[in-house]
């Protein structure tokens with residue numbers, strides 16, 4: 001193992017994600033100190049060689065970067081505010097999901113305490129950590145990213161996006177927005193198929209193939225949006241409004257509520273009412289900003 005991968009790390013937060021990260025670092029041979037607010041979540045990690053810290057102060061006494069994997073922005077402050085005066089000169093890699101301005105606030109807070117701050121948005125679920133397909137998007141301190149890129153790559157592909165600490169979070173939640181819209185559509189479709197006796201598992205298998213095929217068009221749709229030219233559409237807003245109207249009728253026939261479908265239908269109805277029906281579907285983007 002290369003010497004660089006022996007960097008010691010401290011993990012604050014042993015929820016599902018913190019445990020997965022700590023286990024991966026331990027497997028790679030990194031000296032790993034762990035702390036969790038509620039005791040007792042470190043048993044497997046201690047058995048694998050981790051050093052358990054009874055307090056946050058004890059945890060941050062260990063050398064190396066401090067990696068926070070807590071619930072939210074408030075929990076990062078709740079954990080680190082009491083030890084802020086001991087953090088000068090240290091490096092904090094915050095993998096806790098925070099909104100962009102919360103990440104920027106934490107970066108400013110860190111700067112006031114002479115703490116070097118790197119923010120990360122985890123694009124993975126715990127079982128993916130350390131496996132191909134996991135990625136973490138980073139922004140904030142470039143020196144912290146460069147100094148620890150080798151160990152960060154142990155848990156997930158690591159990509160750096162500049163010194164705006166809120167950038168990685170914006171990207172993270174923009175990707176999650178697309179994911180949740182897809183999941184919502186899946187639930188809606190599963191409810192429709194239940195009305196004709198098809199299991200959600202069977203529908204899920206077919207939906208996975210269909211949605212995967214449809215996502216291939218996203219880079220092209222993005223290019224159309226970036227061009228700002230919507231006058232030569234493959235499929236117009238009016239076409240998509242007609243489809244949403246049909247989905248609405250089909251959903252009513254299946255006794256399925258319109259919670260997931262209605263917002264998009266409302267948007268398209270308004271676009272057509274405003275005279276944009278002949279433009280490309282991507283033009284709807286302009287109304288969202």
Ligand SMILES: NC(=O)c1ccc[n+]([C@@H]2O[C@H](COP(=O)([O-])OP(=O)(O)OC[C@H]3O[C@@H](n4cnc5c(N)ncnc54)[C@H](OP(=O)(O)O)[C@@H]3O)[C@@H](O)[C@H]2O)c1
Pocket residue numbers: 013014015016017018019036037038041069070071072074075076078079095096097098122123124125126
């Ligand atoms: N799980 C995922 O799939 C996933 C994916 C991407 C990103 N993330 C992000 O990773 C972070 C951790 O996720 P997780 O899955 O590990 O969540 P989790 O299993 O719910 O664990 C939450 C952790 O935060 C701690 N915590 C909560 N409030 C606290 C407070 N006020 N002070 C100190 N510690 C506090 C909990 O400690 P206690 O044990 O004491 O409650 C626990 O260690 C979240 O920001 C999440 O959005 C998770």
